[in-house]
Amino acid sequence: MSVVLDASGEPPKSPCSDPIGPQLRTPQAVAAYCSDLALLPHEVLIALVIDSSHHLRVRVHIDGHRHGVAARPCELLRPVLVSGCSALIVVHNHPSGSPRPSATDIAYTQRLADACRLLGVALVDHVIVASTGWTSFVQLGWLPANHRSGDRVQW
Numbered sequence: 403m404s405v406v407l408d409a410s411g412e413p414p415k416s417p418c419s420d421p422i423g424p425q426l427r428t429p430q431a432v433a434a435y436c437s438d439l440a441l442l443p444h445e446v447l448i449a450l451v452i453d454s455s456h457h458l459r460v461r462v463h464i465d466g467h468r469h470g471v472a473a474r475p476c477e478l479l480r481p482v483l484v485s486g487c488s489a490l491i492v493v494h495n496h497p498s499g500s501p502r503p504s505a506t507d508i509a510y511t512q513r514l515a516d517a518c519r520l521l522g523v524a525l526v527d528h529v530i531v532a533s534t535g536w537t538s539f540v541q542l543g544w545l546p547a548n549h550r551s552g553d554r555v556q557w
């Protein structure tokens with residue numbers, strides 16, 4: 403493997419080197435950042451690629467329809483690998499108004515977590531936003547948390 407240096411002798415910056423959004427350390431912060439999705443009439447899935455200090459580096463938007471959104475795990479993992487980052491937060495909305503995860507959401511998250519594990523990518527959380535609130539798979543105990551204090555989760 404070779405590394406290309408620019409005129410300053412520094413390696414070129416990867417897409418992971420410039421933040422494009424806020425620092426996302428909690429499910430609350432992600433739900434607030436993506437709150438606009440809650441009012442959409444169709445489902446949308448967002449992949450948020452974050453760096454080791456939890457700054458947002460890449461945001462991928464996948465449109466679905468009224469009752470679902472289809473995204474293969476590789477569509478979410480490719481931007482993580484290309485960016486040089488190694489952590490992913492997944493967000494989707496429920497136009498129905500209820501943030502409760504469906505059986506499909508649970509099965510999909512498990513499949514995505516398996517794919518992430520194989521590739522050494524941290525699936526930090528899966529957050530569902532809706533007009534009546536939001537849920538976090540970490541807060542529900544369905545994905546591992548780095549730090550938990552009572553009801554409060556911090557990644």
Ligand SMILES: [Zn+2]
Nearest residue numbers: 496503504507
């Ligand atoms: Zn869902």
